[in-house]
Amino acid sequence: MNSGQTLLINLLIIISILISGVIPQSILISGNRKVAKDDVVYCNSWKFSVEANDAGSWKQVPERCLEFVKNYVTGDQYVSDSGLVAYDSLEFAKTVEIRGDGKDVWIFDIDETLLSNLPYYAEHGFGTEIFNDIAFNQWVDSAECPAIPASLKLYNELRRLGFTIILLTGRDEHQRSSTIKNLLIAGYSGYQSLILREPSDHGKIAEVYKSEKRKELENEGYRIHGNSGDQWSDLFGAPTATRSFKLPNPMYYIA
Amino acid sequence: MNSGQTLLINLLIIISILISGVIPQSILISGNRKVAKDDVVYCNSWKFSVEANDAGSWKQVPERCLEFVKNYVTGDQYVSDSGLVAYDSLEFAKTVEIRGDGKDVWIFDIDETLLSNLPYYAEHGFGTEIFNDIAFNQWVDSAECPAIPASLKLYNELRRLGFTIILLTGRDEHQRSSTIKNLLIAGYSGYQSLILREPSDHGKIAEVYKSEKRKELENEGYRIHGNSGDQWSDLFGAPTATRSFKLPNPMYYIA
Structure with missing residues (x-):
């Protein structure tokens, strides 16, 4: 040879x-019909159970799903999934009659909805590590979250259609300036208000805090047509929006 | 050489x-970050949008997802997914204090929750064809639906734990005898009641009909701890159960 x-x-x-x-x-x-011994099959089921709210409260991504979650959030499927949610949202938005009084509202959550914390989670095990609020808050203060491209496109389309955009986040009032700065850098402008947790909201679970804020908005005469969030606690609870849109997030859970 | x-x-x-x-x-x-041109990536996103209720009302599985849905509902992933939902359900059920007065309830939907219509859908394009109510009702009358194995196991575990089982289905009152027969053949026994649509329920969307029935049960003193269904319309609407469990179903949508 x-x-x-x-x-x-x-x-x-x-x-x-x-x-x-x-x-x-x-x-x-x-x-071979071997089920759940295989990590990809198991982790797909785990992701389903999380996204359909079957898993209930959970604290960490299972260790065996680290590679799966990493591949998902950094790959094509997440881009495609968040893209289709934005598409569904816009198709609905186009059917809404905008009255022109500035009261036709679309609510957006911020983290993993408008902005991505992927750079942070990439350094912290993609959700397999226990949440570290000190490190995470430092990251938030750095104002370096990139936009989720499909959400930024949707956001601008909704503005063009005449929706009043209200941002409703679990971030704290003392993070207001870094949040405004980050939104601007990422390309988000022209929202009507940014609602953050005030001291009186501390201790409330997100579903209660966000439902109360939606109730206040309705009391002020706003008509909440759409609501976009990556957590069911962004979307559940009376009053709900006419349509709620759940973005994917297999990295963490907020009650 | x-x-x-x-x-x-x-x-x-x-x-x-x-x-x-x-x-x-x-x-x-x-x-290459090429998204949604590939059928598997697209159909995974489509399934996500359906299971997270982002898609809203839809009438047919997209033609390009026929093979995807077929592979899913006949393959390992469905077995694993429905198995994990049952596991999540049972983990919650074990935390419920059963008072022994027969008022601690678990509600089950029937189609694609306890029983599978897969043999029917395999003959009708796995959801890609427009729903044919005459053919489907004939199938229901044949009482040949097999049990979903994970649901049958969960059902029996819940009975063993002391839950009162109530079945709440969109099937019509005139299908009572074929439904009872099918449940028995498939292995389901010992439920307290089987609630079907009466003439006064005709024309109501499932979410309203099922919410009203849950309200009646609460008025009778029942405590609804768990609710299992393959449609969000089985689970949404006041009063909700303490925990709701969404089974996978990418074949059809019921409002």
Whole structure:
């Protein structure tokens, strides 16, 4: 065998190994009906249970789903999923009659809805680590969250349609200036108000705090047509919006 | 090059081609951020939008997702997903204090919750065809729906824990006898009552009809701890159960 042939064989071996390495386990076993032993199948189920609110309260991404969550939030599927939620939202928004009195509202949550904390979570195990509020608040103060591209596009389309945009976040009032700064850098402007947790809201679970704020808005005559959030606690609770839109988030849970 | 070496090279080439063939398109494009052109990526997003209630009302599975939905509902992932929902349900159920007065209730929907209509949908395009109520009602009357294994196991565990089981279905009162027969054949026994749509419920959307029935149960002193259904209209609307559990169903939507 000459050196050219040896090189060719080695090349083919390397290609074979490389290609086999990227085949997920779920494909290899799909004929065998082995369930939940496989991490991809299990983690897909775990993601379903989280997104459909079946899992209830949870504190950490299971260790075995670290790679799965990492691949999801950094890959095409998250881009596609958040894109389709934005598409669904806009299709509904187009059917809403805007009266022109400035009272037709769309509410957005901020974290994992308008802004992404992925750079932070990439440094903190993609949700597999216990939440560290000191480190996270430092990150928030840095005002470096990028926009979620599909949400930024939706946000601007809604403004163009004439919606009054109200931001309702679980962030604290003392984070107002860094939040405003971050929103501006990420491209979000022209919202009517930014509602943050005041001292009187401390200790309330998000669902209660956000429902109360929606109630106040309705009492002020606002008609809440759409509500976008990555947590069910952004969306549940009376009064609800006419339509609620759940963005994907398999990294953390807020009650 | 001798014949052994040639054979080895050919073998490696064949292996490379075979392995590349089973890599789904979504993996190959993951570096390029091409989204939604690939059917698997798109259909995963479509399934997310349906299960998170973002899609709103929809009439048919998109034609391009026929194979995706077929593979899902007949494969490991559905078994695993419905299994994890049952696991989540049971974990919650174990925390409920059963008072022994027969008033601690778990509500189950029937279709795609306790019983599976997969044999019917396999003959009708897995949801890609427009719903045919005549053909579907004939199927229901045949009483041939198999149990969803994870739900049957959960059902029996809940009975063992002392829950009063109430079945609340969108099926019509005139389908009572075929429904009772089917439940029995599939292994479901010992439920306290089976609530079907009476003539006065006709024309009500499922969410209203089912909320009214839950309200009646509460008025009778029942404490509704858990509620299992494959549609959000099984679960939304006051009064809600303490915990609601959404089973997967990418084949059809009921308002």
